[in-house]
Amino acid sequence: MGHQDLGVELKRIFPPERVLTSELERRMYSYDSSFMARFHSFVPDAVVLPRSTQEVSALMKLASQRRIPVIPRGAGSGETCGCLAVRGGIVVDLSAWDAIEEVDVANMQVFARPGVVHYKLNEHLAGFGLFFPPDPGSTRMCTVGGMVANNSSGLRAVKYGTTEQYVLGLEVVLPDGQVIQTGGSNNCRALKNVSGLNLTKLFVGSEGVLGIITRIRLRVWPRPKARGMAMAVFSELEQAPAAVLDVYQSGILPSGIEILDTSAIQAINMYKPEINLPSAEAILIFEVDGNPAGVAWEGQQIAEIVGRRAVSVEWATDPARMADLWRGRSVVAVAAARLRPDGSRIFAGEDISVPLSRVTEALRRIKELSRKHDVAVVNYGHIGDGNIHTAPVINLDSSAEVQRANALVDDIHRLAIAMGGSTTGEHGVGAVRNQYTMDEHGEAALVMKQLKETLDPLNIMNPGKLLPPEGGKDRA
Ligand SMILES: Cc1cc2nc3c(=O)[nH]c(=O)nc-3n(C[C@H](O)[C@H](O)[C@H](O)COP(=O)(O)OP(=O)(O)OC[C@H]3O[C@@H](n4cnc5c(N)ncnc54)[C@H](O)[C@@H]3O)c2cc1C
Secondary structure, three states, X not given: OOHHHHHHHHOOOOOHHHEEOOHHHHHOOOOOOOOHHHHOOOOOOEEXXXXXXXXXXXXXXXXXXXXXXXXXXXXXXXXXXXXXXXXXXXXXXXXXXXXXXXXXXXXXXXXXXXXXXXXXXXXXXXXXXXXXXXXXXXXXXXXXXXXXXXXXXXXXXXXXXXXXXXXXXXXXXXXXXXXXXXXXXXXXXXXXXXOOOOHHHHHOOOOOOOOEEEEEEEEOEEOOOEEEEEEEEEOOOOHHHHHHHHHHHOOOOOOEEEEEEHHHHHHHHHHOHHHOOOOOOEEEEEEEEEOHHHHHHHHHHHHHHHHOOOOEEEEEOOHHHHHHHHHHHHHHHHHHHHHOOOOEEOOOOOOEEOOHHHHHHHHHHHHHXXXXXXXXXXXXXXXXXXXXXXXXXXXXXOHHHHHHHHHHHHHHHHHHHHOOOEOOOOOOOOOOOHHHHHHHHOHXXXXXXXXXXXXXXXXXXXXXXXXXXXXXXXXX
């Protein structure tokens, strides 16, 4: 079916201004934030912008009849080509369907449509003294629908966990157009519910391959009243994870524990010399939150415990000083590109996770791989839960460097699996990591495939993502 014919059919479901079929409009949906998207042209056949569950359901019925792939999209901030039409089809842009329908303070939950941007949700909740704790770095862009679909999290996952811990229920449109509620019936407001199979968890992190999430019931928490931050400098990398363990063993669970290794310290100092981080093998930044007295006590304890291994440690609760301590960490993603004048930081192999006990080994081995492939990398990340961000820095105009970077990234993913970790602690699988799904999950990957075939026998729901590709590597 041509674009125009498809457009005519779609305009029977959607008002004309919410069906995009021109070349220019479709091209605008051919990329996300991934490295891979730069080298492919995944232009969809059409784009629609729904505003109701009925529209999404009617779309899925049409797509089933015509066997056309359908690809849900939030803000397109994903790093894995997850929201791209790698096999053509209709992109469903949910970003403008962004109503926060209700904050139910008495029941500590919020109801939202998928397009609500994360920071806007938290701004709104702040008015009620509440917050939704997962905190991706993309907070100003990403949608809660995208967060649920990717099971997103951020630097406070060490204390607050990932999105899945907060999803109480979902409205989902299945590939055949059927609409279901998970986590209880339409009027369920229970916080605890163990009846039935946990379909909510099945859809959280399913990356749009099982259905389209059209309404979200999220648990919210009271906002902490105080925060404090400590920065510790280590002359030996090994001492940093050891200090993290010491803090845990003292009975303290910080709300964030971040690491910068030598490469990150160097990049930050090149990018913003005024930050002037001390040269060291590692810097740790701890954050604690809660009530003021508890924060003060935990901060002192952390400073004392970590001080036994660190060259220096500074504790701060003054907002201006905390912002200073945080500056290095907040610019590192951008600073990475400054390692060389012609460099660009790429998002690939960028978020493996490894067992806590093997973080030092992982960081050292990533450096060896960087030397082996002659690709500079900057390492930082959420050391508190073993989630390492590696930023390869290359000249994008050099095909030889692009090739070497791809080889490096493949080695990093394989290293994570070999170390008993995961190829992705945050950003998901999409079309860039599905070739590792079998290696990472073994027989369980085949059960994932069976679930997909049961819910989506025609394979129209975001095909080519997350699940192991037929016969090895997928097209993307
Ligand atoms: C600078 C930067 C920093 C980042 N930091 C973090 C971080 O700290 N932690 C983290 O976890 N991620 C991070 N990310 C990755 C990304 O922002 C998150 O995965 C985010 O949750 C994606 O949301 P989105 O709305 O952009 O989704 P998209 O990129 O549009 O889509 C992501 C996936 O979700 C599916 N999807 C989207 N909406 C729906 C829906 N309603 N129903 C079904 N499927 C849907 C898509 O098909 C796709 O597979 C970062 C990205 C950038 C660019």
